[in-house]
Amino acid sequence: MLHIDQAVDSTRPPNRIRAIVGACSGNLVEWYDFFIYAYTAIYFAASFFPKGDTTTQLLATAGVFAVGFFMRPLGGWIFGWVADTRGRKVSMIISVFMMCGGSLLIAVMPTYETAGIAAPVMLVVARLIQGLSVGAEYGTGATYISEIATPGRLCFYGSFQYFTIIAGQLLALFTVVILQQTLSDEQLRDWGWRIPFFIGAASAVVVVYLRRSMHETATHKDMHRKGAGSLRGLFKHKRAVALVIAFTIGGSLYFYTFTTYMQKFLVISAGFDAATVSFIMTCALIGFMLCQPLFGLLADRIGIKAHMLMFSGLGILLVIPLLMAIRSTHDPFVAFALVFAGLVIASLYTPIAGIVKAELFPPAVRALGVGFPYAIGNAAFGGTAEYVALSFRAEGAETYFFFYVAAVLCVTFIASLLMPHLGRHGYISGDGNIEENTGRHPREAQAAKAST
Secondary structure (H helix, E strand, C coil): CCCCCCCHHHHHHHHHHHHHHHHHHHHHHHHHHHHHHHHHHHHHHHHCCCCCHHHHHHHHHHHHHHHHHHHHHHHHHHHHCCCHHHCCCHHHHHHHHHHHHHHHHHHCCCHHHHHCCHHHHHHHHHHHHHHHHHHHHHHHHHHHHHCCCCCHHHHHHHHHHHHHHHHHHHHHHHHHHHHHHHCHHHHHCCCHHHHHHHHHHHHHHHHHHHHHCCCHHHHHHHHCCCCCCCCCHHHHHHHHHHHHHHHHHHHHHHHHHHHHHHHHHHHCCCCHHHHHHHHHHHHHHHHHHHHHHHHHHHHHHHHHHHHHHHHHHHHHHHHHHHHHHHHHHCCCCHHHHHHHHHHHHHHHCCCHHHHHHCCCHHHHHHHHHHHHHHHHHHHHHHHCCCHHHHHHCCCCCCHHHHHHHHHHHHHHHHHHHHHHHHHCCCCCCCCCCCHHHHHHHHHHHHHHHHHH
16 A cells, blocks of 8 residues: 655645745755855955964864764754654744854854954854754755655656755855956955855745745644654664665765865866866756756656666766876866766766655654765765865875775665665655565565565
């Protein structure tokens, strides 16, 4: 018997579209706010830390940026509980308010010259708030989209989560470029860097308005079920938790290698100038963003398991030669083609990243199951991708990082092999027998089902 989790009566096309827009607009704003920090750090670093060389100040701001990654597991835990016991809508509205608060705090906070040590302390607090918010947004957003989507179009709808993550990153980049063309370098360092944070805070108000009219997909029965939103309830699904972590470590490491770290890799290893790299990565990310709905439609046709096997298998085979070729080329057009090829492989994972996790858990622990294990894997492997890569490079063994990415993808590939067919056994599309069928050959699963 199928597990029908969606509130079908309130998801007619107009309501469904409005709900998806509300969910995805919040995702866009949150990731804009998260990335704008990285893009404006070069301008505000001197404002919040003691006078010294620029490198030291940038390292300090980079350390504060990393704090946001390691707050995600806590955000996934806390807001997974909120979403599973109080509702997806409540969790998503609170997460946007928190991101708005963090951005507004950065926009108005005093400098080190004015407030002394209180300035960097407040900056850390703001990033802690934003890290919690992003940890909350991913799990709850993926859960909500999976529950509101049209049957047979889960991956297509799910693709808009990463579409808006990339769009948020691009919007942050374009905002900074416009300011660079409008203001002088001195104005940007003095006060202009505050403008993008005010924009992010104001945008969140619009998202809150959109989310207020969203339909709640969690039922009263599921929210009050024994173990709902609890870690004890979550770890009754330990095989599903293991699958989420295994999918995340490979997917996140690969994603951050070809997006965030790639911008530095093209400069320090391939030898391109910063302006050329910005052009290469902007074009590649736009193409990557447009791939999301197309690959989502493909996943709906061939299945999530096939997509995961293709992603991890191609990643294992091609990530080493791709990174070696990128490092060796001096032609920007060849570099773009190679980077985009790497992102096309990533597009086999990103559109289904939230849906595959949502399918593994019942509604009573779904937001927690999607958000918490993901945040752990993302912080451990996605958040450390750049640090690990630069550490290998510092030791004169940069190529080892390429093999490291391939090795982690092997874990994802094995997990993809062990994952049951979600169309038959997923909690949204199938009978919910995930634990019983994880790791079994299809014939064994069929025989076990017949015996019961």
